[in-house]
Amino acid sequence: MTNGVLEKMLRDELHGDLAQLIRIMAEGDDESVLSVARQDVPRLVRVLRALTEQHKPDANGRCTECRRGWLRWLPGACRMLLVVRLAWTVDGLEEPVVVPKVRGCSAVRRGRSRW
Ligand SMILES: [Zn+2]
Structure with missing residues (x-):
């Protein structure tokens, strides 16, 4: 299989x-x-x-599963926690919650800022 x-x-x-x-x-x-x-x-x-x-946080409080490699420097909460929290708290959702992937802003990609 x-x-x-x-x-x-x-x-x-x-x-x-x-x-x-x-x-x-x-x-x-x-x-x-x-x-x-x-x-x-x-x-x-x-x-x-x-x-x-x-999805435990690292020493900097960032999810070790969602934020690997260079992504760990981008801001944003754990996607799994966001999905779970939204699904748990928003009534009437018929479809699964989808949280878009976080992409680095252009400043981050150019190395002007770590945030
Ligand atoms: Zn996560």
Whole structure:
């Protein structure tokens, strides 16, 4: 199995599981909703903790995963944290949150400024 096939399978399974959770929470009876809450909310917490473990800040407070190489000198918060925070706090989002990649401004690219 190539990496692309495995990734697609993993992604499809994840999206399917999440869609089922949303469906149960929206349309399920109280017993089903309680079951999902007890079983799957702790799983979701473990997922978020696992993601934040990979995005720890360095000594300068910058994400070691999002800011590698010369990118570590560019300003900007951890993209994963921004996506999670937006998805968590903004109600009514039907589509996944997308945070555009940070590109260095022209001053940074020319070496006039580190910020
Ligand atoms: Zn990050």
